[in-house]
Amino acid sequence: MDDYDGLCALFDEVDALHREALPQVFRDPGGVARSRAYLASILEDENACLWVAEQRREIVGLLHISIRETRDIPILVPRRYAIVENLAVSQAYRRRGIGNALLRAAERWALDKKAAQVELHVWEFNEGARAFYEMMGYGTASRRLWRPLSRHRNSLRPDSP
Secondary structure (H helix, E strand, C coil): CCCHHHHHHHHHHHHHHHHHHCCCCCCCCCCCCCCHHHHHHHHHCCCEEEEEEEECCEEEEEEEEEEEECCCCCCCCCCEEEEEEEEEECHHHCCCCHHHHHHHHHHHHHHHCCCCCEEECCCCCCHHHHHHHHHCCCCCCCCCCCCCCCCCHHHHCCCCC
8 A cells, every 4th residue: 555656656657548549438537546445455355466566666567467257157168367457567667577577477476376367458559568468478369349339320320331
């Protein structure tokens, strides 16, 4: 909890990148985007972990990971996996091995928690993050597509592209 202010500053930096690229998804919260209670819930969860990277007593990186299990439905193979909820490194400290160290620590933790794999989500616009994850050995398992819908009735015709 002592790192709360530093974590908020790093989250703000990364959140601004997402707001700029996807204003239809992300907005300015007009204050702190993550409450102390949110951080406390991560720290109290035995199936979650949060690491920070520091340089000269400044938070320059973070990684939040959680353990998940598949839903109990017949088509799914029961599986325990980890999901990287957030990985952020301050722009000024990228390409120094911080993201690599955080991700490798998370992978070791996931193995200790008996996870079969680590999954994560990365937005398509974030070419730097995508390249980093590919360099770290991560590959695309699925693609999430979307199509904005117009408020005009004609745009919803079946023959519309």
